[in-house]
Amino acid sequence: MKKRILVCDDEEPIRLLLNEALKNTYEIEEATDGREAVKIVTREPFDLIIIDIKMPGTHGLEAIERIRNRNKTIPIIICSAYRLMEDDIVVKTSDVAAFITKPIDIKALKTKIFEIIGE
Numbered sequence: 001m002k003k004r005i006l007v008c009d010d011e012e013p014i015r016l017l018l019n020e021a022l023k024n025t026y027e028i029e030e031a032t033d034g035r036e037a038v039k040i041v042t043r044e045p046f047d048l049i050i051i052d053i054k055m056p057g058t059h060g061l062e063a064i065e066r067i068r069n070r071n072k073t074i075p076i077i078i079c080s081a082y083r084l085m086e087d088d089i090v091v092k093t094s095d096v097a098a099f100i101t102k103p104i105d106i107k108a109l110k111t112k113i114f115e116i117i118g119e
Contacts, residue, residue, distance in 0.1 A: 002027040003047040003117050008037040008063065009079065010055040014102070018050060021106045025119055034063030041067050046074060047117045048097075050109075053080040068095065075116045079104060 007018045008031040015030045022028055029044070031037035035058040037051060049067065053060035064076055075097040098112050 003119065004029065004045065005113070006031060006037060006040060006046045006049045006051075008032075008034065008049065008051040008055075008060070010052065014052070014079075014104070017104065017106070018109075021110065022113070025110075026113075034058030034060055034066075037063050038066045041074070042070060048113060049074060049076045050079050050100075051076060053078060053082060064096070077109075077112065077116070079109075 002025070004027045005022060006029050007015055009015050009018075010033055015032075019028045019030065026047075029040060029046070031040055033055050034051070037049065038058070041049065051060050051063060060078065060080070064078075067074065067076070072095075076095075077098045077100055078096050079100045079102065081102040097116050100109055100112065
């Protein structure tokens with residue numbers, strides 16, 4: 001059975017890119033904002049979450065905090081264009097597995113995912 005990844009990004013092209021790049025190896029579910037991601041994670045198990053930070057509605061860091069309140073162990077990769085956020089104290093204390101910057105290097109992302117959850 002394929003491992004499950006939740007991709008949360010408000011930009012459809014990013015969700016499509018990640019879905020296309022990962023669907024052969026992993027089962028991909030998509031969320032368009034942080035609120036939707038929290039709802040999905042609450043009702044379904046995932047092996048990994050890839051989440052953007054800057055999104056309308058529920059901010060990515062707020063969503064991570066809510067997810068962490070329910071599940072302390074699920075690996076989370078932040079995928080953001082805001083390179084400076086990597087050093088943010090909130091990011092450092094949210095127990096994220098990795099911080100990937102946009103534009104996304106798909107090969108590097110796949111390598112990081114494999115390091116974290118395997119296939």
